[in-house]
Amino acid sequence: MRHAISILVDNEPGVLARIAGLFSARGFNIESLCVAETLDQTSSRITLVTSGDDWIIEQIIKRFNNMINVIKVQDLIEVTHVEREMMLVRVEATQETRAEILRIADIFRAKVIDVGPKSYALELTGDKEKVNAFLELLKPMGIKEIARTGVVAMAREVQNHKRGGER
Amino acid sequence: MARMIGAQMFFETLLDEGVDIIFGLPGGYVLKVYDVMPKYTNVIKHVLARHEQGATHMADGYARASGRPGVVLVTSGPAATNTVTGITTAHMDSSPVVVFTGQVPTPYLGSDAFQEADHIGITRPCTKHNCLVRKTKDLPRAMKEAFYIAVTGRPGPVLVDMPKDVLIGEDEFEIPKEINLRGYKPTTKGHIGQIKRAVEMILSAKRPVIFGGGGLIWSEATPELIEFVHRLKVPVALTLMGLGAYPANDPYFMSMLGMHGSYKANMTVHESDLIIAIGARFDDRATGGNFPKFAPNAKIVHIDIDPSTIDKNIRVHCPIVGDAKQILKQMLELIPVDLKVDRREWFGEIEKWGREHPLTYRQNGDKIMTSFLIDTLYKITNGDAVIVSDVGQHQMWVAQFYKFNRPRTHITSGGLGTMGFGFPAAMGAKFARPDDMVICVSGDGSFQMNMQELATAVENNMDLKIIVINNEHHGMVRQWQTLFYNSNYSASHFDVMPDFVRLAEAFGAKGLRAKRPDELEATLREGLFTEGVVLIEVVVDYEEMVYPMIAPGGAMNEMIIDPADMS
Numbered sequence: 001m002r003h004a005i006s007i008l009v010d011n012e013p014g015v016l017a018r019i020a021g022l023f024s025a026r027g028f029n030i031e032s033l034c035v036a037e038t039l040d041q042t043s044s045r046i047t048l049v050t051s052g053d054d055w056i057i058e059q060i061i062k063r064f065n066n067m068i069n070v071i072k073v074q075d076l077i078e079v080t081h082v083e084r085e086m087m088l089v090r091v092e093a094t095q096e097t098r099a100e101i102l103r104i105a106d107i108f109r110a111k112v113i114d115v116g117p118k119s120y121a122l123e124l125t126g127d128k129e130k131v132n133a134f135l136e137l138l139k140p141m142g143i144k145e146i147a148r149t150g151v152v153a154m155a156r157e158v159q160n161h162k163r164g165g166e167r
Numbered sequence: 168m169a170r171m172i173g174a175q176m177f178f179e180t181l182l183d184e185g186v187d188i189i190f191g192l193p194g195g196y197v198l199k200v201y202d203v204m205p206k207y208t209n210v211i212k213h214v215l216a217r218h219e220q221g222a223t224h225m226a227d228g229y230a231r232a233s234g235r236p237g238v239v240l241v242t243s244g245p246a247a248t249n250t251v252t253g254i255t256t257a258h259m260d261s262s263p264v265v266v267f268t269g270q271v272p273t274p275y276l277g278s279d280a281f282q283e284a285d286h287i288g289i290t291r292p293c294t295k296h297n298c299l300v301r302k303t304k305d306l307p308r309a310m311k312e313a314f315y316i317a318v319t320g321r322p323g324p325v326l327v328d329m330p331k332d333v334l335i336g337e338d339e340f341e342i343p344k345e346i347n348l349r350g351y352k353p354t355t356k357g358h359i360g361q362i363k364r365a366v367e368m369i370l371s372a373k374r375p376v377i378f379g380g381g382g383l384i385w386s387e388a389t390p391e392l393i394e395f396v397h398r399l400k401v402p403v404a405l406t407l408m409g410l411g412a413y414p415a416n417d418p419y420f421m422s423m424l425g426m427h428g429s430y431k432a433n434m435t436v437h438e439s440d441l442i443i444a445i446g447a448r449f450d451d452r453a454t455g456g457n458f459p460k461f462a463p464n465a466k467i468v469h470i471d472i473d474p475s476t477i478d479k480n481i482r483v484h485c486p487i488v489g490d491a492k493q494i495l496k497q498m499l500e501l502i503p504v505d506l507k508v509d510r511r512e513w514f515g516e517i518e519k520w521g522r523e524h525p526l527t528y529r530q531n532g533d534k535i536m537t538s539f540l541i542d543t544l545y546k547i548t549n550g551d552a553v554i555v556s557d558v559g560q561h562q563m564w565v566a567q568f569y570k571f572n573r574p575r576t577h578i579t580s581g582g583l584g585t586m587g588f589g590f591p592a593a594m595g596a597k598f599a600r601p602d603d604m605v606i607c608v609s610g611d612g613s614f615q616m617n618m619q620e621l622a623t624a625v626e627n628n629m630d631l632k633i634i635v636i637n638n639e640h641h642g643m644v645r646q647w648q649t650l651f652y653n654s655n656y657s658a659s660h661f662d663v664m665p666d667f668v669r670l671a672e673a674f675g676a677k678g679l680r681a682k683r684p685d686e687l688e689a690t691l692r693e694g695l696f697t698e699g700v701v702l703i704e705v706v707v708d709y710e711e712m713v714y715p716m717i718a719p720g721g722a723m724n725e726m727i728i729d730p731a732d733m734s
Contacts, residue, residue, distance in 0.1 A: 010350060014287060014299075021292055055478070062475035068296045068316060071350045 002031075003057050004083060004153045007046040007064060008072040011037055015069045019046060022060050028052050032085070032150025043071060047152045076153050080160055083153040087131050088113070090121045092142035101141055108134050119144060168341055173303040173334040174199040177267070178207045180310040183342050186238050188212045188229065188598055190222040194242025195282055196269030196331040214598070214627060217619040219246045221591040223253020223264065224617065228595025230262045231578045232553060232605075234387065236317050237262070237595060242269040244282030248289065250326075252585060255293040257324040259582025260408060261385060263317035264324040266290075267310075272332040273301060286328045295323030303336035308343050315346040320353030321473040322385055353472065357487045357494035365443075365468045365485045366501045372441035372466075374513045375401045378424065380453070381408030381581070382446015382471060382491050384574045389413065391495035392445070398502055400510050401443070402517055404432040406453045407566055409446070410577040415550070415570035421517070422526060425453040426717045427563040430524035430726060433715070435517050437462055437723040445470045446491045449480040450582070451719070460722035470494050524715065524728055526567050534708035535684050537561055537636055541568040543688055544606070544634070547695060552604040553578065553596050557589030557613030560642035563713045565608050576603075587616025590633060594624055597631050604695070607633045611664060612641045621674035624700045632695050633702045635667050638709035646712050650727070671702035682706045 009015045016035060023030050034047040050057065057075070064073045076083075093101055098120075105112060105122050108130065114121035124134050128151065135143070171179070177200055181189070189211060193201040204213060216222035219241045226237025237257075241250060247268040257264040271280040290297050296316045300309045306329065313325040369375060383392060389412055396403055396419050403413045404424040413420055424432040436442065442465045447453065454461050458480055469476075469483040470491055477486040487494055528538035541564045544554075555578040556565040562579055571577045578596055580588040593607035614635045624631055644659040668678030677697060681690035687705065694703040714729035 014291070017288070018291060025292060059475060059479055062477075066473065066475050068348055068351045 001054055001057075001077070002049065002051045004076040004081070004151055005048045005050070005061065006074045006076055006153060007048065007070060008038070009044050009046060010069040010071065011042050011044040012069060015044070016046070018067055018069065019048070019064065022063050023050065026056060026060065028056070028060075032148075034150045034152050047150070049151050074155065076155060079155045081153050081155045083127050083151045084125055085128065085131055085149050085151045086123065086125045087134075087146060087148045088121060088123055089135065089138060089143060090114075090119050090145040091138045092118060092144060093120045094118075097141045101138070104134070104137050110134065168339045170337055171340045172199070172203075172337045173306050173329070174203040176303070176306050176340050177310070177329075177334070178203060178211065179340060180307045180342060181211055181238065182207070184236075184311070184314050186211060186236075188214065189238040189240050190214045190216055190225040190229070190595070191240030192216050192219055192222055192242070192246060194246050194269065196271060197240060197242045197267075197329070197334070199331070199334045200240065200269070213240075214594075214623065216591070217622050218617065219249035220253050220587070221617050221620040221623065223250045223266065224256065224585075224588050224591035225595035225598070225620075226264045226266075227253060227257045227262050227588075228555060228578055228592030229599045230257070230264055230322075230595070231260075231592070232575050232596035233599035234385070234575065235263075235599070236314055237264045239264065239266040241266070242282065243271060243286065244284045246282075247284055247286045251289060251293065254290055254324045254326065256580050256583045256585040256588055258293045258295065260381060260580065261322045262324065263322040265313050265317050266324060266326045268326060268328050269334070270299070270328045270330040273330045274332075276330065286326060290326045293324070294326050295321075297326035297328065299328040300330070300333050302338070303333050304338040304341070306333060307341065311343055312346055312348065316348075316351065320351070321382075354474075354488050355472070355490040355493050357470070357489035357497050359497070361485060361487045362494065362497050363501065365487060366498055368441060368466060368468060368485060369399060369401075369443060370502075374439045375399070375441040375443060376421075376435050376439040377401050377403040378406070378436060378442050378444040378447055378453075379403060379409040379412055380406040380445065380447025381412075383409055383412035384446075386446065386472070386491040386493075387574065388445070388492035388495055389574050391492055391499065393417070395495050395499060395502075398499070398504065398506055400508050402435050402514070404428070404436055406447050406581075407579065408581040410566055411571035411574045414572040416572055423566050424723070426455065427567065427713050427715065429521075429526045429567070430715050430728070431517060431521040433717070433723040433726060434520040436465075438516070439465045441465055442467045443470070444468065444483070445495070446472070448476040451480075452581075454480070455717040455721045455723050455725070457720050457722045462723065524732060527732075528568070529731065530684055532708075533683060535681065535687055535705060536711050537638070537707045538564045538568055538711065539684065540634075540636065540687060540705055540707065541565055541608070543691060544608070545569045547688065547691055548604060548606070552576070552606050553600060555579070555589050555593035555596055555605065555607045557607075557609040558584045558586045559610045559613060560646060560711075560713050561608055561610045561636045567713075586610075586613040589613055591617050591620045593631060593633070594620060594629060597629055605631055606695070607631070609633065609635050610642060611635060611637045611639065611661065615665070618670070621671065621676055621700065621702075625675040629700055630698055631700050633700070634691075635702060635704045637664065637667065637704055637706045639664055640709050642709065643713075645709070649712065650716070651718070667702060667704035671700075674700075676700035676702055678702050678704065680704045680706070
């Protein structure tokens with residue numbers, strides 16, 4: 001099962017290696033990973049997406065909690081939450097496709113951030129489905145390069161307890 | 168506040184922590200610490216180990232025998248990597264060892280400088296925590312935090328990496344009064360709702376059993392456990408690491424459980440309707456490793472200070488996170504002092520298992536059986552010695568036939584199973600408990616892994632006894648080859664064996680040897696009651712096997728019984 005885990009940690013060298021080490025020790029892959037300072041510069045928030053056996057992920061989360069540098073851990077699968085990721089994509093642009101690319105970008109509320117003689121670079125924010133749908137539509141034009149941030153996520157203020165109540 | 172160099176801060180902080188002994192070996196990047204050391208040797212003893220692995224096991228043995236943190240001081244690179252086995256051993260058995268390593272000066276970090284290794288990276292998975300100190304003024308805080316982390320919660324090893332420029336640099340010395348780590352708040356008091364639930368489960372159980380582990384010893388819960396057991400009349404089975412936490416001469420004691428546990432203990436756990444696990448983690452050596460077939464009719468109450476042990480191997484019905492001693496106290500408040508329970512039926516069944524396959528041995532013929540040796544040792548010492556065993560067959564016979572009545576008298580490498588642990592750990596234990604008789608019981612294979620520390624023992628005029636059991640084999644390897652590898656004895660026999668008596672003499676120790684059953688007791692008595700470092704080599708029958716045995720992956724009622732016992 002897919003899990004998005006939000007981890008508040010000390011903003012110190014080596015902390016990310018500790019977190020990543022627990023996954024590699026279990027032979028688990030990290031699908032995406034986002035790390036940045038929080039308002040308090042002494043701490044960072046890691047948002048990590050992984051898939052795997054729920055029991056093992058539960059164990060990994062407990063081990064996170066045991067780490068001295070980990071301040072708080074939340075498995076967002078237990079709550080209703082919002083996820084977003086940002087993507088930059090450079091797509092080939094010819095005489096014939098330029099208008100079409102801009103139309104698609106407009107529909108997805110993507111922004112043009114760089115224009116060249118042969119390409120557009122676009123910026124898009126959305127959940128994983130939206131980002132993937134956008135990519136699918138651009139594929140026929142010829143995608144030259146993409147950079148994705150991976151997921152950042154946050155629990156919703158009002159919880160409907162539908163998913164949380166299951167566990 | 169006084170200005171001083173990092174190396175001096177190191178000792179001042181150790182003094183503040185109440186450390187009076189460290190185990191170490193000097194080298195390049197910690198030379199400044201050793202330069203300052205003579206000023207402190209009247210208050211902090213330094214034991215010069217002959218190998219850094221030895222130093223780490225000594226500190227570990229010291230910690231296990233005393234409950235206080237063991238301290239190691241070594242230099243960088245090979246010295247630090249030599250501590251890794253010792254650190255991992257301490258980590259697996261939750262022992263508070265604090266390791267200080269020298270490191271290349273901070274500007275050279277990551278440059279492959281001479282004797283540089285990534286100590287933090289290497290020890291990250293085998294320490295409870297580790298840190299690199301980057302500034303001289305940060306050293307006292309890093310050290311105080313290291314000790315705090317090592318001894319609180321579930322104890323464990325902590326490594327502090329000290330670059331040379333941090334040690335020679337000068338700054339204001341300030342010791343933090345209080346340690347407050349926002350990401351580290353171990354729970355000690357149990358959740359009252361869970362405790363009530365657990366007590367209800369215990370009071371309504373018909374066939375309860377206590378499954379006690381090493382956590383009982385670290386939390387010093389023995390008095391509360393005895394009261395709990397006597398009030399509820401519950402049989403007690405202990406894991407290897409738990410031995411000593413409950414007196415073996417008490418009628419409720421079932422002896423060790425697990426792979427080489429007694430038939431009685433394993434059947435009691437398997438057939439129980441409620442397991443009260445305290446400070447144990449249900450590892451594969453304690454449960455047989457067949458988790459789905461583990462105690463099929465039992466509900467499980469699991470008390471442990473480490474939340475990550477809950478539901479790790481076995482799903483439990485009532486977890487309580489906290490300190491064992493504290494939780495037992497909380498439970499006792501809810502259990503009437505004059506509780507009436509009738510467990511005649513349950514104990515009747517248990518006694519029947521005990522009669523069917525008791526833990527026994529047969530000493531006949533002209534070869535010494537190791538089990539007979541351990542029993543003889545128990546009788547000579549009246550069960551009062553601190554026994555530090557190594558790893559292998561002898562370790563299991565010690566666990567089966569030496570009756571441990573007090574906590575911290577049985578010391579062994581359980582989790583990692585580190586051969587070579589026993590002898591240096593016994594030295595550490597002797598430094599911790601100078602008034603106790605400390606005996607290292609080792610095998611020929613294990614002893615040869617750290618025998619260089621004989622020099623350290625003699626140098627320190629220790630009163631330490633070492634029994635080296637010589638069966639010319641890696642005995643436990645041979646046993647597995649007999650049982651599971653068609654008696655294909657590949658690489659388990661030693662073609663050359665040192666003369667252990669002359670080896671001891673070469674180091675300036677006394678050496679003795681027993682070969683025949685009729686000379687065993689006299690030789691043991693002579694060795695044990697001679698002052699100084701005494702090595703007693705006992706030549707034993709290499710064909711003796713440890714029974715009962717749960718084959719790996721078996722359930723607890725699936726034991727291989729001694730074939731001789733079956734006839």
